[in-house]
Amino acid sequence: xxxxxxxxxxxxxxxxxxxxxxxxxxxxxxxxxxxxxxxxxxxxxxxxxxxxxxxxxxxxxxxxxxxxxxxxxxxxxxxxxxxxxxxxxxxxxxxxxxxxxxxxxxxxxxxxxxxxxxxxxxxxxxxxxxxxxxxxxxxxxxxxxxxxxxxxxxxxxxxxxxxxxxxxxxxxxxxxxxxxxxxxxxxxxxxxxxxxxxxxxxxxxxxxxxxxxxxxxxxxxxxxxxxxxxxxxxxxxxxxxxxxxxxxxxxxxxxxxxxxxxxxxxxxxxxxxxxxxxxxxxxxxxxxxxxxxxxxxxxxxxxxxxxxxxxxxxxxxxxxxxxxxxxxxxxxxxxxxxxxxxxxxxxxxxxxxxxxxxxxxxxxxxxxxxxxxxxxxxxxxxxxxxxxxxxxxxxxxxxxxxxxxxxxxxxxx
Ligand code: GLV
Ligand code: MN
Ligand code: MN
Numbered sequence: 001x002x003x004x005x006x007x008x009x010x011x012x013x014x015x016x017x018x019x020x021x022x023x024x025x026x027x028x029x030x031x032x033x034x035x036x037x038x039x040x041x042x043x044x045x046x047x048x049x050x051x052x053x054x055x056x057x058x059x060x061x062x063x064x065x066x067x068x069x070x071x072x073x074x075x076x077x078x079x080x081x082x083x084x085x086x087x088x089x090x091x092x093x094x095x096x097x098x099x100x101x102x103x104x105x106x107x108x109x110x111x112x113x114x115x116x117x118x119x120x121x122x123x124x125x126x127x128x129x130x131x132x133x134x135x136x137x138x139x140x141x142x143x144x145x146x147x148x149x150x151x152x153x154x155x156x157x158x159x160x161x162x163x164x165x166x167x168x169x170x171x172x173x174x175x176x177x178x179x180x181x182x183x184x185x186x187x188x189x190x191x192x193x194x195x196x197x198x199x200x201x202x203x204x205x206x207x208x209x210x211x212x213x214x215x216x217x218x219x220x221x222x223x224x225x226x227x228x229x230x231x232x233x234x235x236x237x238x239x240x241x242x243x244x245x246x247x248x249x250x251x252x253x254x255x256x257x258x259x260x261x262x263x264x265x266x267x268x269x270x271x272x273x274x275x276x277x278x279x280x281x282x283x284x285x286x287x288x289x290x291x292x293x294x295x296x297x298x299x300x301x302x303x304x305x306x307x308x309x310x311x312x313x314x315x316x317x318x319x320x321x322x323x324x325x326x327x328x329x330x331x332x333x334x335x336x337x338x339x340x341x342x343x344x345x346x347x348x349x350x351x352x353x354x355x356x357x358x359x360x361x362x363x364x365x366x367x368x369x370x371x372x373x374x375x376x377x378x379x380x381x382x383x384x385x386x387x388x389x390x391x392x393x394x395x396x397x398x399x400x401x402x403x404x405x406x407x408x409x410x411x412x413x
Contacts, residue, residue, distance in 0.1 A: 001399050003104075003392075004111040008048075010391035013100035014092060017044055026089030028382030032131035032156070033062075033085040034169050041084040041096070045123055048103050052110070054121070059182045060175040061141040062125040062166075068106065069118035076187035077118040078405040079365075080105065080398060083127035083138075083357065090128075091384025093194040097372060097391065099123055101192045104392075105399035109406070116406040117187060124357040131156045133286075134325045135218070139357040143364050144178030146325075151176060157270075186365045188336060188405050191358040192398045194386055195371040196379035199350040206390040207397045208350040209340045210369030213359040214263075215297050215329035216290035221248065221308050225317040227273065227281030239316040241283040245269060247314070251307035252287065255300060262300055263290040263353065286324075290353060294328045330359040333366040340368050343404045344397050354379070370397055 021037030023030040031037040042064060049056045049066035056066045067074065082098025102121040109119065129135035132154040140146040152163035152173055163173040200208055225241035249266045256264035265288045271280035287304060291297040305321045312319035341349065350371055358367045372394035376383045386394075 001108045001112050001396070001403060003396070004107055007107045007111070008104055009388070010097070010100045010104050010395050011388040013048070013103060014096060014391075017041055017096060018092065020044070021086065023089050028089040029086050029092055030088045030090070031084065031086040032088075033126040033137075034131070034165050038085050039169070042123065045084065045099060049121065052103070052106060054106070059142070059179060060172065061138050061177070061179060062171060063138050063142060063182070064123040065182070066121040067118065068110075068120070070115070074118055074185045077120050077185050078402055079120045079122050079186045079189045080192065080402060081120075081122035081124065082191050082193060083124045085126055085128050085130065087128045087130045087380045089382065090380050091194070091378070091382060093374070093384050093386050094196070094379055095127060097194045097386060097394070098192040101372075101391070101395040101398050104395040105402055108396070108399035109402060112403070114403050114406055119402060119406055120185075122189075127357055129218070129325070132162050133218070133220075135355050136327070136357050136360045137162075139360040140325075141176050142179050142183055143360055145360055148177035183364055186361070189358060189361050189365050189367045190340070190370065190398065190401055190405070191356055191367075192370040192372065192394055193354075193356060194379065194384060195350070195374045196352060196354040196384075197374075198377035199348070200371065200373035201375060201377055203348050205346065205348055206373045206393040207344065208348045208371040209337055209344060210332055210352060210358075210371060211337060211349045212332060212351045213327070213330040213355060214290045214292055214351070214353040215294045215327060216288065216355055217297060217301070217326035218324040219287045219289070219301055219304070220322050220324055221285045221287055221304075221319060222322070223248075223283045223285075223308070223312050223317050223319045225281060225283075225315060226279070228279045230277040230279055233279060238279055240279050241312070241315065241317045242271060242280050244308075244311040244315040244317050244319070245283040245285055247311040248285070248304070248308050251311065252304055255303045255307065256289070259291065259296060259300060261292055262296065264288070264300060264304070292329050327355055327359055330362050332358070332362060332368050336366045336368045339404065340370070340401055343400050347397065368401075370394065370401065
């Protein structure tokens, strides 16, 4: 499909939002859901969708939908999209690349006069779970994978509840929850995303078709000890949860290294109260564990639980481990994946270790992903990169995929 001359490019769109959420302290971009930065990104998307004549709505879970449905039918729609929130100090492409590429792909479809099934761009909130702890919160709420009451009680690092932050943003917290009507309009979902590893670098290709998402979950480990004075408490009298946490971090690495294909990370550790001259009374640390085999993932967490008990007991402390979210390994819809491979015969098929809303939606909608080469292979860090030419190739691949699905694919139901 040809690109409309003088139209937006993916790089041009991303340049417009480059300043939003830049983090002068951590480096990179921090765009937590419902922060000023993320709200600014949502406004940017809505302005672009509106300019294109798309019908924009925000559903009761905060998912933005931008529709092209000229005959008024919203059923069996071909949907693409991604997210605009980021991890703290993340890269510029994780999420926004998929949204900007969707806009450019829709321009190509419009310029070519592609008609058939209705189409939409969806922007999902809190994909990273970096503010309220549960990844893919928007798609989990939409699909019923998380209970509304539990979601509303989630708190951010400042102790604000999701319910309170939603209400302050003008949304209606009492209305969140499963939305079979909104979900039921989707006939297929294709998410384009920056690759978060080295697969495409090693293969020398710009775009891949996704095959699977590694099963993954998050657990919060709380170690309770005894807060006290750093100068007056002799070493023998301490119940220092920070020491137990340090031992646990080392144990987590050893536990994961012993199992081929396992990944385990402690990326966040919060001491209470958190003073240089204060022995902490409590440590919360967040554990991320991933493995292709879900039983192995849960077995690894059990080992970490035992290691936490041991590490805590050695310091006269007490540990508790609580699951915050779990996503089983996802193999994308094979028929849809094969269709994408037919449209993009040069694209390799790659698995990913990163989580995505596409993974949550997969239980309900035929779902596929496209990955665009990232020359550093780094993600969730400022060094994440996509070359301009690859970004445009990604949008072309997405446009060709959507065109095929809009015009050729039999309805899923
Ligand atoms: C999200 O990108 C994740 O994999 O945690
Ligand atoms: Mn992402
Ligand atoms: Mn991410």
